[in-house]
Amino acid sequence: MSTMATTIVHAPEYIPLSMLNALAYCPRRFVYEFVQGEMLYNEHVVEGTLLHQGIDLGGTAWVGAAVQERRVYVWSERLKLAGFCDVVEERDGVQYPVEYKKGRPGKWQSDHVQLCGQALCLEERLGVTIAAGLFLFAARRREVVPFTPELRAETERVAAEAQRLVASGELPPHLEQQAKCRDCSLKPLCCRMKYENWRGGAWWQPGRMTCNADRDRAVHGGR
Numbered sequence: 533m534s535t536m537a538t539t540i541v542h543a544p545e546y547i548p549l550s551m552l553n554a555l556a557y558c559p560r561r562f563v564y565e566f567v568q569g570e571m572l573y574n575e576h577v578v579e580g581t582l583l584h585q586g587i588d589l590g591g592t593a594w595v596g597a598a599v600q601e602r603r604v605y606v607w608s609e610r611l612k613l614a615g616f617c618d619v620v621e622e623r624d625g626v627q628y629p630v631e632y633k634k635g636r637p638g639k640w641q642s643d644h645v646q647l648c649g650q651a652l653c654l655e656e657r658l659g660v661t662i663a664a665g666l667f668l669f670a671a672r673r674r675e676v677v678p679f680t681p682e683l684r685a686e687t688e689r690v691a692a693e694a695q696r697l698v699a700s701g702e703l704p705p706h707l708e709q710q711a712k713c714r715d716c717s718l719k720p721l722c723c724r725m726k727y728e729n730w731r732g733g734a735w736w737q738p739g740r741m742t743c744n745a746d747r748d749r750a751v752h753g754g755r
């Protein structure tokens with residue numbers, strides 16, 4: 533694993549839609565996964581992979597009045613995005629992306645950015661405007677996601693930032709959001725997952741796992 537900027541000799545032209553999610557969650561995570569090719573598994577990643585096993589087989593299903601096409605490849609030449617929708621559902625002549633999620637609605641917007649990225653690709657392919665998409669959660673809950681001007685703008689910003697980070701090879705700094713780092717599968721790479729014992733350091737607490745960001749803030753006063 534590199535902790536420094538990475539030079540890409542042949543930068544890919546298109547960004548995978550799943551990597552929009554990674555970047556919206558944490559720019560550093562995006563560079564680790566997409567630019568440096570790092571991948572680790574935690575319980576969240578494994579649960580998500582198992583959930584998608586049936587969907588990834590593809591095919592068509594009729595669910596009530598809706599028709600579901602599973603694992604649909606979409607792309608946008610304008611935004612240089614490409615990837616798969618879990619499902620493209622058609623109901624009353626309207627098509628929209630559907631994503632299957634484990635658990636319950638999360639507190640971060642990264643999934644919404646990925647879903648909106650799928651919609652922007654579909655819109656470009658179909659020549660239509662898609663008002664909203666859908667999350668279906670394993671806990672039998674559903675969430676309608678309106679594709680607001682704000683969410684569309686954020687998705688386009690993230691897509692442009694992905695291109696910039698790939699071109700620059702820059703490794704962004706650690707997040708300041710401990711809750712995100714706690715759930716991040718890359719934490720063992722990104723952070724120091726060991727008990728630190730710097731006696732006299734104000735940041736040291738017995739039994740506490742610290743990451744580089746904690747240590748740097750404590751030692752250098754946040755500089």
Ligand code: SF4
Nearest residue numbers: 558561707713716722
């Ligand atoms: S541990 Fe935190 S800073 Fe590091 S990649 Fe994950 S979310 Fe980003």
